[in-house]
Amino acid sequence: QVQLVESGGGLVQAGGSLNLSCEASWRAFSNVAMGWFRQAPGMEREFVAAIKWSGSSTYYADSVKGRFTISRDNAKNTVYLLMNNLKPEDTAVYYCATNGRGDHWGASEYHSWGQGTQVTVSS
Numbered sequence: 280q281v282q283l284v285e286s287g288g289g290l291v292q293a294g295g296s297l298n299l300s301c302e303a304s305w306r307a308f309s310n311v312a313m314g315w316f317r318q319a320p321g322m323e324r325e326f327v328a329a330i331k332w333s334g335s336s337t338y339y340a341d342s343v344k345g346r347f348t349i350s351r352d353n354a355k356n357t358v359y360l361l362m363n364n365l366k367p368e369d370t371a372v373y374y375c376a377t378n379g380r381g382d383h384w385g386a387s388e389y390h391s392w393g394q395g396t397q398v399t400v401s402s
Contacts, residue, residue, distance in 0.1 A: 281305045281391035283375050288396030291365055295400070299360040301375030301393060309353035312383045315360045317371035317398075324374070326386035328360060338383045343369075365400045372397050 287299040301313070314329035328349040329338040337349050346365075351358040358375055373396050376389040 281377060283377075283391060283393035285373060285375055285393045285396040288373060288398045290399045290401065293366055293400055293402050295365050296361070296363045297365065297398060299362065299373055299375075299396060299398075301358045301360075303356045303358075303377075305356070305377075308356045308377075310381065311377050311379055312381060313349075313351060313358040314376050314378065314383065314386070314389050315349060315358075315373060316376060316386070316389065316392075317369075317373045318395075319371040322371075327373070329383035329386075330358065331382045336382065362398070365398075367400045367402045370398060370400050 282304040283301055285301045291297055310332050312331055315327040316324050317327050318324040326340050327343055328347055330349045330351050334351050346363050348361040374392050376392045378388040
């Protein structure tokens, strides 16, 4: 069974940075794509970024391209989301998830969500 634990959220001023982590207690972690999503109050959960099992391909929502970087360390069963130049509209609960496949094939395929970590960006 997949267990995902996010951490690294917090309160930051606009223009600041945060580095989120998601640790998986799952032997198959190194074989599957991982994704980051976020959900703001009253909004639908939205795709943020994804990474192929090998780390050789990454995918981003247009709203974060150039500011966020997804990476992974398969030896540590961990995926990261480095967020730079944060904006108030980035405020949300951030979740990691897997699609159980080797690569990213679309946001709708993700499952096994973690509990989330709150990111709040003040203006």
